[in-house]
Amino acid sequence: MRTVHEKADTIPLIAEVFRELGYEGATFSRITARTGLSKGSLYHFFPGGKEEMAAAVLAHIQDWFERRIFTPLAQEEPALALDAMWQAVEAYFHGGGRVCIVGVFALDETRDRFATAIHAYFTRWMDALAEALGHAGLSEERARAQAEMIVGGIQGGLVLARALNEPAVFVRTLAQLRAAVDAEWPASGMV
Template identity: 40%
Template sequence: MPKQTYIPCLLNLLRQYGYDGATLSKISQATGLGKASLYHHFPGGKDEMVEAVLNYLESWLDQNILQTLESPGEPLSRLRQMCDHVDEVYDGGKQPCLSAILLLGSARDVFHDKVKAIYQVWIDAIANVLIESGMNEGLALRRAEDAVTAIQGSLIVSQGLDDPSVFVRLMQHLPENLCKGTLP
């Protein structure tokens, strides 16, 4: 099977155990591949596996978030669609954010630049929608940064409290809060 077949499994393992805890033994057991087969598909080892997962998430972001935000239509509607997609990928706040996990421990030095780029693209896309809705550039950028911060923070708090309603509540009100004072 192509290595893309194993990406969802790897994503779930990384979400569950983190970079350091997702050992090759756990990966082998979850994928059903022996260690030799893992290295056949991912010669760079675990770092290449994580890179493949990040590429998958980057592609998902492009297809589900960026294309939604860049599509024609009313800004508030596009922001609502973005929140629907974010809600879907995090299973209503039940799944932790992989990028936050990869910014901890030994993975930070390896994956920081990639994670940073993903966040920046997302922030810029939100800011562009807000600018289009009539908001000045500086305020749009601050609100976009606050939005991504709130999303990531609500995921952490939801995980910590074992209560995804924190995330769900944020996602329900985020589009309107972003646009306050900009739409007719």
């Protein structure tokens, strides 16, 4: 068994189990087996059980994206923030080799249980992107449409890469999305 002293140390371990097995497939016995954490440790850190673990994982993901992607998109120079977003997204999802837990949770009956967190994640991402694209000179309507296309494309690229067992599909999808966004910039004067 693995020794863990802080609750925060358990969250990335548990996240990988949810990422691989989904919420329903991540039984307590599978979580203990795959993380090396004892049931006692898990109950100590998460007395609310698996639902509390999943909520902690979603909060952890939201925090990571807030610090690395959402806040920079909303506050930094658009070209730099978008460039950083493409790089962070590719790294976070391991170049298409890692699925989005929030997306996985959104696709099954788990969605209703964590609807607020799932909605907040996707809404915040699209809002931050639309804000950056607006600062780059796109109209509010066009910025919103582009943000939706980007987030949808990223999620779709992850699903397709997983379905085909070909992570390079995700990398190509990111490149195509980036090119589509970059093509908008001459019209906005941001080249």
